[in-house]
Amino acid sequence: MHVFLTGEIQVGKSTVINKTLNLLNINYGGFKTYFGENRHSSDKILYMNSAAEPKAFDEENVIAKFQEGRMPVADVLKFNTYGSELIRDAKKKADLILMDECGSLEFKALEFQREVIDALNGYKPVFGVVKLSSKGWTDAIRNHSNVKLITVTKENRDYLPDVLKDFFRYKAEKVHNEAQKK
Numbered sequence: 001m002h003v004f005l006t007g008e009i010q011v012g013k014s015t016v017i018n019k020t021l022n023l024l025n026i027n028y029g030g031f032k033t034y035f036g037e038n039r040h041s042s043d044k045i046l047y048m049n050s051a052a053e054p055k056a057f058d059e060e061n062v063i064a065k066f067q068e069g070r071m072p073v074a075d076v077l078k079f080n081t082y083g084s085e086l087i088r089d090a091k092k093k094a095d096l097i098l099m100d101e102c103g104s105l106e107f108k109a110l111e112f113q114r115e116v117i118d119a120l121n122g123y124k125p126v127f128g129v130v131k132l133s134s135k136g137w138t139d140a141i142r143n144h145s146n147v148k149l150i151t152v153t154k155e156n157r158d159y160l161p162d163v164l165k166d167f168f169r170y171k172a173e174k175v176h177n178e179a180q181k182k
Helices: 013-024 076-093 110-121 136-142 160-181
Strands: 002-006 028-035 044-050 062-066 096-102 126-130 147-151
Touching: 002 013, 002 136, 002 160, 013 028, 013 096, 013 126, 013 160, 028 076, 028 126, 044 076, 062 076, 076 096, 076 110, 096 110, 110 136, 126 136, 136 147
Parallel strands: 002 126, 002 147, 028 096, 096 126
Antiparallel strands: 028 044, 044 062
C-alpha cells in the first residue's frame, strides 16, 4: 500500500512529509517540487530536485513558470527526463519513493506519468502528495488500488507523522528484508 496526501494549499502536506521522513530515518529517493522565495507572487517559479537533497534554486531545476494572467508553462521535457530519472533511481536504490507533488502541470509529460504509475504498481512503498485541484492523469493516482489517500487538515496534521512513521517503517523493513533474501 502506498500513501498520498492531499488537502488545501498551505495546510501542511509537505510539512507532514518532512516530519515523517525525519522520524523514519530510512533511505528514500524520488522528487520534491517547491516554489522559490516568491511563492506568494503571481509571477513565480517551480523547481524540482532529488528528494534526498536540499532545495536548489538553479535554472536547471526549473520545471514550471507562472505569470499573472497566463497559464503556467511547464517544462515537459524536464518532467520526462529528470523527473522520470529520479523515480527510476529511487526504485532501484531507495527503501521509500517520495513524490512531492503530482499535479496538473504534468498532464503532457507522458513518460513521467508512466514512471509514477509503474512505481505504484510495484512493491516499494511510495509516499507522495497529489494536488487537490488537479484532474486528469492524477485521477489514476487517486483511484489506484494500491493507494491510500489521506486528506491533511489543520486538525490531523500534527499527529499524522507519527501514524505514517509506523506504517512506512513496517513497509520499508518488509521491503528491505525481501531484498536481503534475494
